[in-house]
Amino acid sequence: MALTGLQIYKLLPQTNCKECGFPTCLAFAMKLAAKQAELSACPYVSEEAKAQLDAAAAPPIRLVSVEGPGHKVEVGNETVIFRHEKTFYHPPGLFLRV
Template identity: 55%
Template sequence: MALTGIQILKMLPKKNCGECGIPTCLAFAMKVAAGQTEIEECPYVSDEAKATIGEASAPPIRTIKIGTGDAEFTAGGETCLFRHEKRFENQTGIAVLISTDEDAAAIDGKLKRANDFEYERVGVMMRNNLVAIKDAGGGDLAGLAKKVMEAAPKQAIILMSESVDALKAGAEACGANKPLLFGANAENVDAFAALAKDTGCVIGV
């Protein structure tokens, strides 16, 4: 949880030296709390205080990247829940869901719409960023992942299954285009963690 300016002030040396470029330690603490300057700007603050403040101000969800190159999508790393508090660093993701039990025509139609989807919102171009592929049981998750990469090369991929074997095959099919692996639960979380370590992919629960 982020610290208040007063909480940060208590950890400062209170020299009011101005060497940080801000006249008083109180004003400096308030700016650190607001994210307008870094605690490292104080030349006299202790390493312990730096560590405490740094940990408290870290985003609750660390930054993750799904996909690579033109298909890369960044999520997490936000320090606020509401735009009016500060600003969101990463664009909101828009995804389309396809399933291994859908016919080819339906999948092709969804991928075309995902590629074509784009509109401007408050000066920001919004587009479809991700394709989520759901394992309906017994389908070819890996084959469908390959199809998505060919038909929608600018889309990051989410693979959805509770089967670690299916996700492993899908991740291998994606290669360097690292997908997000979704479907971890209490029963398979250890196997999911091992798969994430082996493939370098992030996992979702």
């Protein structure tokens, strides 16, 4: 599940050092929540916070690969439920057993 900017802010060092390119850690957290910044821009974030933020940013459904003779379909690994929210990178396949 995606974290809000305030939840991300609580995991940041809250030093307001501006080394990430944003004036405050709260502004950086809001950009992280909107997926407009990368966590690697903060040089002072702890390893524990990195692990928590990476786990929260992971897609809720793991990638599943189904292979047949000469064909492979990958399903899952999506961060959105509806196509209009972003896009599906692995659209569902149709299987028919004859």
